[in-house]
Each structure stands twice: as structure tokens, then as C-alpha cells.
Amino acid sequence: MADSADRAMGDAIAGGRPGAPDRTATGKAHFEVLDGLRGTAALIVVLFHIQGITVKWxxxxVVLHHAPLAVDFFFALSGFVIGYAYDDRWGRMGVGRFVSLRLIRLHPLVILGALLxxxxxxxxxxxxxxxxxPLRQVLVAFALCLFALPSWPLPNRWTDTHPLNGPIWTLFQEYIGNLAYALVLRRLPARWLAxxxxxSGVALTAGAVMQGTLDQGSYWETFWMAPVRLFFPFLxxxxxxxxxxxxxxxxxGWLPLSLAMLAAIAAPTLPTISxxxxxxxxxxxxxxxxxxxxxxxxxxxxxGRGMLWLCKASGRISYPIYITHFPFLYVWMNFVANGHASQGALVAIGIALVPFLLLVAWMAHGWWDLPIRAWLGARLRRRG
Structure with a gap:
């Protein structure tokens, strides 16, 4: 669910000019509304997790019943912006450099997410x-999580494939999609992609109807649904x-499109009929x-009028908040489960978690992600 390309590292650290669209490393303009929509989707996921835990699922x-669909939107956005960022660079760029660029863009926050x-x-x-x-079991899960790889479940983590930080399962799929693009999909004409x-859409529909939901793929029982959810939107x-x-x-415009996404996600859960x-x-x-x-x-x-700064800010913070929020919510889950606070207190703390997690994401973006990406990007450029 990362942004549209690898921004020039110096521009990224500076944050760009407040009133001007951001640029990618190759000078292409960002799709600012798409950046803003990525932020909308990420915030929906965070609110869903906070609210769901507060009411013990x-x-x-639960309010945002279909919030897990934000992941499918991330995959669709990823396919679009990967094409935009890289389709015209093959010939000057090999698979190795593409993989290096994607790791620089994505992996620093994967490592931070694993540490948290x-x-x-x-x-x-x-x-x-x-x-x-046993500590050894936790450290094995941690070592695999550092590479966004799945591991066997840990106690008190359901049966998640990434038990130390559940959302990292989508980064594992993102890497699969990126490799598929580099090795095969970039060579295919549009009709074959269609x-x-x-x-893939037929498979996605069959899996969704069979399971009754697309909230699948993050735990071992339905791990097979993870690539099913990846490939239709990505392709x-x-x-x-x-x-x-x-x-x-x-x-x-960004606001009406965000409201359309929110309305679809907030729709009630539908029953089984016939x-x-x-x-x-x-x-x-x-x-x-x-x-x-x-x-x-x-x-x-x-x-939209006065919305450019918001789209830029939400786009920059979307990946950091997505990858850093859940470790804190595991603690919140255990606090809620203890039952020592009243419902009013739980609601108040849950509301306060939103600005707290935004602050964590902002620090992760500015103090971890951008400096590491700048350092790695400089080393990659020196290597040619």
C-alpha cells in the first residue's frame, strides 16, 4: 500500500512545497487525490480496529463492517501506480534495480513494524x-516478520500468519505482486491483463461467496485467500x-470519493438468503x-479547494500508520479484555488513541522511514 513511486529522497525529506503537487524520483507528478484516498483507506482500517476492539468485536x-476491503483498494492502487512509476523505465532498469527500489520504499517500515x-x-x-x-518461539516469529514472511501462530494472536504485527500479511502479498510485475506482468499487453x-475476479467472487466475506487471508485457515485478494485488484x-x-x-474530487468509499464500507452486514x-x-x-x-x-x-495539503499529508502518513498501529492495539485489546474500565472510559481512551497513533505514524515517517530511505537511496545511486 505504499505510495505511487520512489520520491527523490531529498524532496521527500523536505516534504515538498506545501502548495504544489509532489513529484516522484523521475519527476512525474503524483496523483494527489489517489494519495489522499490511500490515506482515507488507511484511517478507515485504524478506526475499524480501534472500535472493534473497544466493543470486543x-x-x-461494530460500525465499519466492511473496512477490511480497504486492503483490496490498496492492492488496486498499487497496481496502478506501479505501472505509472515503472512501465516506461524498463530497458534502463533491470529486475535487480527494481527490487532494490521497492525494498527501499517498503521495507524500512516493515522492520519498524516488526520491532514494535x-x-x-x-x-x-x-x-x-x-x-x-518460550522466547525462542517469539524470536523465530520476529526473524520471519523482519522479512515480511509468515510464521506459525503465537498465543493470544488468533491464528494470524504474522502474529507480531497482523497487517504485515499485506506487505508479503505486495512483494508477491511486485515480483509478478517485474518477472511477467510488465511484459503482457493490456488484453492479457484484462x-x-x-x-481473478471470478475466483475472488467465488471465494467471497463461499466464505461470506472477503475478510480472509490474514490467518492460516484461509491463507489461500490472500493471493486471491491480491491478484484481481492488482491486475x-x-x-x-x-x-x-x-x-x-x-x-x-477527493472528499466525494472518500465519502463513497466510506459509505460502501459502513453498509450493514448482509444475510444469507436461499x-x-x-x-x-x-x-x-x-x-x-x-x-x-x-x-x-x-x-x-x-x-478540491483547500484540500491539496490534506491529500498530501494523508498520503504520506497512510503507510506509516497502517504498519505501526496494530502493535499498540494488541496492548489495547488486552486492556479491554481485562474489564477493569467502564464503557465510557473505554470509549474515551479509544478516541484518544486516534491522535496518538497519528503522532506515532508521523514520527515513524519523519524520523525512521525518510532518513533510512534517503541513506539507502544515496548508496544505490552511487552504485549506479
């Missing part, structure tokens, strides 16, 4: 004996970039129809 009290996850598991004051496990996307995003000149130029799990069908249709439409409109839209 009581389905009747390890700290939250070992130092959680509210876990009691729920996380009593055919593959269509087949569709890449295809939409390739055929961009043939698509209608719809201009809506053996058809309508909830899964609804979620598949959101991913197959609505998200590509938002992507096409966002590509052509302007942020």
Missing part, C-alpha cells in the same frame, strides 16, 4: 499469562493504467465495480 456494535510488534508482545503489561511462550483480471489497477487514455475522464451469502457477494462487487471506478475518477480529479 461484537458484530452488532516484538516489543508489544514481550512488554505488554496487560497480557498476564496469555502470552507466556483476461487475467477477469479470471485491474495495472490494466487501468495501461488503458488510461481510453477511459472516461471523470472528475469528482443459500447465497449476500455479504460476500456485496463485498466482491465493491472490489470489482466500485474500487476501479474510484481509481479512474481519482486519477483525473483535483483535490
Amino acid at each position: 461484537d458484530g452488532a456494535r 510488534g516484538l516489543a508489544s508482545y514481550l512488554l505488554d503489561p496487560f497480557a498476564g499469562q496469555a502470552q507466556a511462550v 483476461l487475467l483480471a477477469g479470471a 485491474t489497477g495495472l490494466w487501468l493504467y495501461r488503458v488510461r487514455e481510453r477511459l472516461p475522464k471523470v472528475r469528482i 443459500g447465497i451469502r449476500l455479504n460476500g457477494l456485496y463485498e466482491a462487487l465493491v472490489v470489482i465495480l466500485l474500487f476501479p471506478a474510484i481509481l479512474v475518477a481519482g486519477r483525473h480529479s483535483e483535490p
